[in-house]
Amino acid sequence: MTSNALPRGIQHIGVTVPDLDAATRFFVDGLGAKIAYDGLTEKDPAREGAEVEHQLGLPSGAAIHRQRMIVIGEGPSLEVFEISGPQREAAGLADIGLNHIALYCDDLPGSLERLVAAGGTALSEIHGNSRHEDSPGNGSVYVKAPWGMLIELQTIPAGHYYGDDSQAEVWMPSPREQG
Template identity: 75%
Template structure:
């Protein structure tokens, strides 16, 4: 590995697979104020499938991508949402290896929680304090299950993060949205 190789700018998008793209879109819109950027694959398009698609995307044999949509919620990475016909495992939980939750920074955590639950999410607890370095005044966090099982974290840290002396970077916090 050479040290002069280009580095990434940051996370562009996060992909999630859902059982029903329209229901998931409504949940994300109602619960998080998300907006549709575009449909990469509609129900009017030929589905993506076959050996080449399976190899390119690491899909199991016989999997078919029916629909694909890019969704934006606030600032930061977009969500690329897929509806795929294939055998499915349950959504990852926090103890599972790999990606296990999406975290959204919010200014009004209780109001945001109420909105997400009204949209069909299931709160796993009440709002609680954050962990070390995120435990400044006014902080809070809560995990919510989306209807298809993905864990969504709502987090607020109005006092900012604290950092140990050996910290090499500061955590990115989305700017306020209007």
């Protein structure tokens, strides 16, 4: 086995929404997102059928109608899908599997205000982070998107705490240039 057989990092995270245009407006207005490209538009035939269901693990009868790649600052992109067929409610923090995305914010109160103005619902006030993120100036708050997805806004300006048993440091955005 060669060393390049290991993944290099998270490239994107997939999100399914009930309305791609409304979700895009929420991400743009609330998080300053930018559209990278549309992988599947209203003018394209839907991706559906037994082969697509098999390849993507979709339930029988599901169809992908639209697909868009969205960029929010640095880090992985969001691949946003509009899919018809059998669906469940958005996962919560206690559900097994992917349950939220977290976004680093330099201005946590301002970011929260902007995301709520775009249609999100804050689950609480800004509060302290967990043990390894509990450094001066830290803060975190969960916000529910209009379709139920959880988004965590957080700031850790003094960085993380790492114990002697840490094997790696978590990704952080590049420092902003002062100008």
